[in-house]
Amino acid sequence: xxxxVVQYLEQNADRFVxxxxxxxxxxxxxADPACKPHLQxxxxxxxxxxxxxxxxxxxxxxxxxxxxxxxxxxSPGVPTxxxxxxxxVQPADPLDxxxxxxxxxxxxxxCLYARGATDDKxxxxxxxxSAEAWLRTIxxxxxxxxxxxxxxxxxxxxxxxxxLAARKEQLNCDVAVVSDTSQYAPNQxxxxxxxxxxxxxxxxxxxxxxxxxxxxxxxxxxxxxSGIAKMxxxxxxxxxxxxxxxxxxxxxxxxxxxxxxxxxxxxDETAFKAELGVAEVAGEVGYSTTERRWARxxxxxxxxxxxxxxxxxxxxxxxxATVKITCRLVPGQDPHKLTEALHQYLKSQCPASLAxxxxxxxxxxxxxxxxxxxxxxAAASAIREAWGVDRVRLIREGGxxxxxxxxxxxxxxxxxxxxxxxxxxxxxxxxxxxxxxxxHRGIRASANLWQxxxxxxxxxxxxxxxxxx
Ligand code: BES
Ligand code: ZN
Numbered sequence: 340x341x342x343x344v345v346q347y348l349e350q351n352a353d354r355f356v357x358x359x360x361x362x363x364x365x366x367x368x369x370a371d372p373a374c375k376p377h378l379q380x381x382x383x384x385x386x387x388x389x390x391x392x393x394x395x396x397x398x399x400x401x402x403x404x405x406x407x408x409x410x411x412x413x414s415p416g417v418p419t420x421x422x423x424x425x426x427x428v429q430p431a432d433p434l435d436x437x438x439x440x441x442x443x444x445x446x447x448x449x450c451l452y453a454r455g456a457t458d459d460k461x462x463x464x465x466x467x468x469s470a471e472a473w474l475r476t477i478x479x480x481x482x483x484x485x486x487x488x489x490x491x492x493x494x495x496x497x498x499x500x501x502x503l504a505a506r507k508e509q510l511n512c513d514v515a516v517v518s519d520t521s522q523y524a525p526n527q528x529x530x531x532x533x534x535x536x537x538x539x540x541x542x543x544x545x546x547x548x549x550x551x552x553x554x555x556x557x558x559x560x561x562x563x564x565s566g567i568a569k570m571x572x573x574x575x576x577x578x579x580x581x582x583x584x585x586x587x588x589x590x591x592x593x594x595x596x597x598x599x600x601x602x603x604x605x606x607d608e609t610a611f612k613a614e615l616g617v618a619e620v621a622g623e624v625g626y627s628t629t630e631r632r633w634a635r636x637x638x639x640x641x642x643x644x645x646x647x648x649x650x651x652x653x654x655x656x657x658x659x660a661t662v663k664i665t666c667r668l669v670p671g672q673d674p675h676k677l678t679e680a681l682h683q684y685l686k687s688q689c690p691a692s693l694a695x696x697x698x699x700x701x702x703x704x705x706x707x708x709x710x711x712x713x714x715x716x717a718a719a720s721a722i723r724e725a726w727g728v729d730r731v732r733l734i735r736e737g738g739x740x741x742x743x744x745x746x747x748x749x750x751x752x753x754x755x756x757x758x759x760x761x762x763x764x765x766x767x768x769x770x771x772x773x774x775x776x777x778x779h780r781g782i783r784a785s786a787n788l789w790q791x792x793x794x795x796x797x798x799x800x801x802x803x804x805x806x807x808x
Contacts (some may be wrong), residue, residue, distance in 0.1 A: 495701025520758030674702030
């Protein structure tokens with residue numbers, strides 16, 4: 340890679356971390372209406388990064404949180420790359436489990452701790468700083484770049500599709516790059532070619548119109564907490580299979596070849612159990628842990644609340660019980676169809692004497708990218724150089740990034756999922772962090788990538804990638 344760019348990255352490494360801290364201090368929790376002004380500030384922070392570099396940039400208002408769009412289109416005849424990321428974060432609760440406050444970024448043992456450190460502010464920032472390094476040294480970028488950085492990924496990207504459809508012409512480009520996934524393991528960087536889809540719902544059961552004395556009334560009216568427990572228990576059989584009728588009907592089964600590829604990755608189940616603090620793994624019978632996590636559909640309770648949850652006893656029949664559920668989906672499954680199937684199934688399991696209320700939040704299908712794409716080898720060589728390793732893993736992952744399928748459907752784009760994080764970075768959990776070594780290697784890989792993609796030219800020829808396994 341260009342020496343001046345490399346030197347710039349080295350000389351400015353500490354400042355990049357300080358700027359990332361400024362970004363992480365803004366509590367951009369998209370699910371929390373009280374954070375709305377902070378999401379605006381988050382968008383302004385991202386906007387200023389681009390404006391300062393001479394990008395044509397704008398903050399695009401939406402019905403929800405704003406999208407930041409920025410482009411640098413000054414190199415005719417070279418590929419145009421779209422970078423997507425999100426500046427919103429998950430809620431930081433439970434706050435008491437954080438060693439240092441979630442929005443006071445703190446460096447400990449080479450990692451930066453804060454909500455959003457890895458998911459996704461730290462990873463997004465790598466692609467901004469790589470552009471800065473080229474522009475501040477060489478004065479131009481090897482490729483043309485368009486950035487879409489949104490503020491609603493963690494709540495299902497609900498206003499992004501309209502933006503993409505409305506700007507279809509302007510967003511025309513050759514390939515998309517997203518860093519919002521993980522490496523396979525420490526020092527084992529990976530390119531992710533598949534993600535699971537998702538559907539997210541909430542169900543509330545209501546019994547009496549207010550909480551009642553459980554001695555005076557208990558036994559004479561249905562208890563919503565017991566009702567919801569029965570409903571939840573009906574979601575799986577004792578083989579770990581989801582009981583929603585039709586749930587597996589459209590699942591495209593894993594090929595024997597892919598199952599073998601997963602096995603060849605060499606998964607360490609003992610380390611996995613120790614890391615998570617579980618005595619045993621669990622899940623659908625007949626599948627390995629890797630298959631269960633990356634390529635089998637699931638139905639998970641995310642939250643469950645009812646009645647009195649404070650200290651000591653309280654003798655009531657609660658008025659309401661609520662459960663939040665998400666299903667992870669695999670190729671072939673339709674989020675709309677399965678949301679309706681889940682709705683009907685749970686309704687049929689609800690005791691007749693309780694009122695049933697169903698809310699659907701969001702959904703997106705699974706995503707699988709052709710692992711033989713010529714772009715993959717360009718990305719792999721950029722990563723190998725930055726990490727100083729001789730191979731890059733090709734993996735699937737279990738999380739969801741709703742926009743990648745829309746990129747394919749609406750813009751005809753393939754997406755390179757280049758994750759610089761680790762699954763152990765505590766994303767969505769207390770004490771989220773990002774290794775600063777991974778942060779700097781991510782910037783370096785991104786800076787390399789612009790050059791590698793430029794070398795490929797605009798009409799890449801398909802090739803089978805080397806050094807991938
Ligand atoms: N960065 C994650 C997705 C991810 C994490 C993919 C790890 C692969 C490995 C992303 O920000 C995320 O959490 N997405 C949500 C999407 C949902 C709210 C629609 C998810 O997967 O829960
Ligand atoms: Zn996330």
